[in-house]
Amino acid sequence: MPRTSDPALPRIIIDSVDKTFILRHTHSFKESFIAKLQKKKTTTSFSALSDIGFTVQEGESVALLGYNGSGKSTLLKLISGVMRPDSGRILTRGRVAGLIEVGAGFHPDLSGRENVYLNAAILGMNKDEIDRRFNDIVEFSEIGEFIDTEVKHYSSGMFVRLAFSVAIHTELDILLVDEVLAVGDAPFREKCKKKIQELTDQGKTMLVVSHDVDMVTQVCKRGIVLRDGKVCFDGAVNDAVASMQGNGA
Amino acid sequence: MSQKFPADLSEFTVPGHSRGIIDALSYRYLLRLLIRKGTLTRYHGSVLGWVWSYVKPAAQFLVFYLVFGFFLGLNKGIDNFPIYLFSGMIAINLFGEAFGNATRSIVDNTALVQKIYLPRELFPISAVIVAFVHFLPQVLILVIVCLFAGWVPTLVGIASIILGMLIVVTLAIGLGLFFGAINVAFRDAQNLVELILLFATWTSPVLYAWTMVADKVSPWVFNLYLSNPLTSAVELFHAGFWFSTTTGSLPQPPHLAAFSLIGLLISLIILAIGQLVFKRLEGHFAQNL
Numbered sequence: 001m002p003r004t005s006d007p008a009l010p011r012i013i014i015d016s017v018d019k020t021f022i023l024r025h026t027h028s029f030k031e032s033f034i035a036k037l038q039k040k041k042t043t044t045s046f047s048a049l050s051d052i053g054f055t056v057q058e059g060e061s062v063a064l065l066g067y068n069g070s071g072k073s074t075l076l077k078l079i080s081g082v083m084r085p086d087s088g089r090i091l092t093r094g095r096v097a098g099l100i101e102v103g104a105g106f107h108p109d110l111s112g113r114e115n116v117y118l119n120a121a122i123l124g125m126n127k128d129e130i131d132r133r134f135n136d137i138v139e140f141s142e143i144g145e146f147i148d149t150e151v152k153h154y155s156s157g158m159f160v161r162l163a164f165s166v167a168i169h170t171e172l173d174i175l176l177v178d179e180v181l182a183v184g185d186a187p188f189r190e191k192c193k194k195k196i197q198e199l200t201d202q203g204k205t206m207l208v209v210s211h212d213v214d215m216v217t218q219v220c221k222r223g224i225v226l227r228d229g230k231v232c233f234d235g236a237v238n239d240a241v242a243s244m245q246g247n248g249a
Numbered sequence: 250m251s252q253k254f255p256a257d258l259s260e261f262t263v264p265g266h267s268r269g270i271i272d273a274l275s276y277r278y279l280l281r282l283l284i285r286k287g288t289l290t291r292y293h294g295s296v297l298g299w300v301w302s303y304v305k306p307a308a309q310f311l312v313f314y315l316v317f318g319f320f321l322g323l324n325k326g327i328d329n330f331p332i333y334l335f336s337g338m339i340a341i342n343l344f345g346e347a348f349g350n351a352t353r354s355i356v357d358n359t360a361l362v363q364k365i366y367l368p369r370e371l372f373p374i375s376a377v378i379v380a381f382v383h384f385l386p387q388v389l390i391l392v393i394v395c396l397f398a399g400w401v402p403t404l405v406g407i408a409s410i411i412l413g414m415l416i417v418v419t420l421a422i423g424l425g426l427f428f429g430a431i432n433v434a435f436r437d438a439q440n441l442v443e444l445i446l447l448f449a450t451w452t453s454p455v456l457y458a459w460t461m462v463a464d465k466v467s468p469w470v471f472n473l474y475l476s477n478p479l480t481s482a483v484e485l486f487h488a489g490f491w492f493s494t495t496t497g498s499l500p501q502p503p504h505l506a507a508f509s510l511i512g513l514l515i516s517l518i519i520l521a522i523g524q525l526v527f528k529r530l531e532g533h534f535a536q537n538l
């Protein structure tokens with residue numbers, strides 16, 4: 001029975017999700033076989049996420065905080081579909097663009113131009129969409145005349161600029177960003193912050209992982225803190241930062 | 250907690266689930282770019298580039314011609330033996346390159362598989378198509394040689410060649426999906442593939458005539474031999490390219506059309522099994538790489 005007070009449909013639903021990694025110690029048929037014979041354990045398991053549950057609404061920008069190894073990247077990979085949860089469920093509504101690592105789809109031997117097309121297609125755009133946005137992408141990245149140079153001759157900053165620029169110009173409803181802005185210089189980061197603000201104003205949903213507290217508090221309103229694979233805080237971003245830093249020591 | 254979730258979930262999708270090859274083929278533009286990438290970067294940094302794709306098969310044919318046709322006089326009962334050899338060989342070359350590329354494709358694309366979700370069938374499929382693109386220059390060389398030997402293309406001949414290619418490509422995608430998925434966890438798969446290729450070369454009538462097998466084994470073994478999809482593919486290539494340049498002293502194997510359809514059917518079954526295994530293992534690719 002739908003109630004009138006039903007909240008708007010969320011963009012991301014995460015419902016009691018667990019993820020356990022099985023670490024295999026063998027990598028060939030022979031090793032596995034010998035280990036079996038010797039009754040040695042061939043695997044150990046490690047719980048990276050346990051009982052995670054939250055929803056993200058349309059137009060919300062959420063910072064995912066936590067120390068190294070707390071499971072932030074793993075959670076983003078589950079949301080983008082790169083990995084699957086062991087139990088629980090994840091549901092998304094709309095087009096997801098995951099920026100788990102910038103330039104994952106870039107090929108060093110191809111030019112910037114060819115890489116823009118390749119990467120945008122990987123993020124789900126078709127040729128017409130890319131043609132239409134190509135100039136915006138190049139302009140935002142400030143790559144200029146280097147666009148026809150092979151990407152392997154780019155500096156790491158240029159690389160990130162172009163890759164990030166492709167990602168934010170894709171047709172998307174949900175953007176997942178994992179620690180990719182750290183390489184850009186200060187002016188470019190400033191520009192990215194503005195762009196992210198603009199995207200949230202347009203109603204796009206953001207999930208940002210970053211250790212850069214300043215940046216996160218500026219672009220996000222809500223913060224979720226992970227510790228050892230569990231949600232230990234979920235609320236206003238300033239309180240989240242305080243909670244993480246307060247309990248850290 | 251769960252009462253907070255909306256009742257109507259029809260607009261939602263579960264990330265990371267696809268309908269396999271069908272979804273992969275719907276990424277047509279990306280598939281095209283991946284193929285372009287595979288063909289553009291192959292000869293990266295070489296001056297002659299694509300010329301190599303013509304030089305290599307031409308040299309191979311020249312060696313066959315000189316050694317087998319001229320020095321050894323190994324033409325026992327096979328007219329135009331160098332053409333016989335070469336037309337069978339390129340079928341096996343296509344299979345070898347396509348199957349090998351597809352098996353390595355998931356591991357080769359580690360960066361993408363671990364960071365962005367795509368229907369992963371895209372990688373073996375584009376690997377096989379790239380192999381096919383590199384096979385075309387070999388066909389061209391063969392066509393030129395055949396024209397010199399008095400080859401007259403016929404509709405049936407061309408249909409045979411296309412059917413042969415279809416069998417090889419289907420089989421390569423099927424086996425590539427299967428071994429590509431296994432290769433993620435066990436890199437042994439790559440070496441197993443080389444072994445399979447060795448068998449493929451010697452158990453199909455590339456270097457000898459099918460009559461030599463028929464003379465030595467019992468009829469049911471021979472039927473088994475002809476049911477091998479690669480045997481039919483090689484014989485279809487012989488039928489399309491080589492047969493019309495001969496006097497017909499070596500006839501075509503019995504029931505070639507029927508055995509070709511059996512070969513195609515077996516390839517399709519292997520494709521279905523490959524897809525099933527691939528789907529089963531796909532969920533673990535990102536974490537096992």
Ligand SMILES: Nc1ncnc2c1ncn2[C@@H]1O[C@H](COP(=O)(O)OP(=O)(O)OP(=O)(O)O)[C@@H](O)[C@H]1O
Nearest residue numbers: 021048067068069070071072073074075535536537
């Ligand atoms: N493919 C994998 N196989 C095994 N263990 C893994 C795998 N991926 C991640 N882990 C483990 O899961 C835990 C969480 O990793 P994750 O990358 O999610 O951390 P993180 O919060 O992103 O850390 P960081 O701040 O350093 O980026 C780590 O202990 C890591 O070793």
Ligand SMILES: [Mg+2]
Nearest residue numbers: 072073074178
């Ligand atoms: Mg991380």
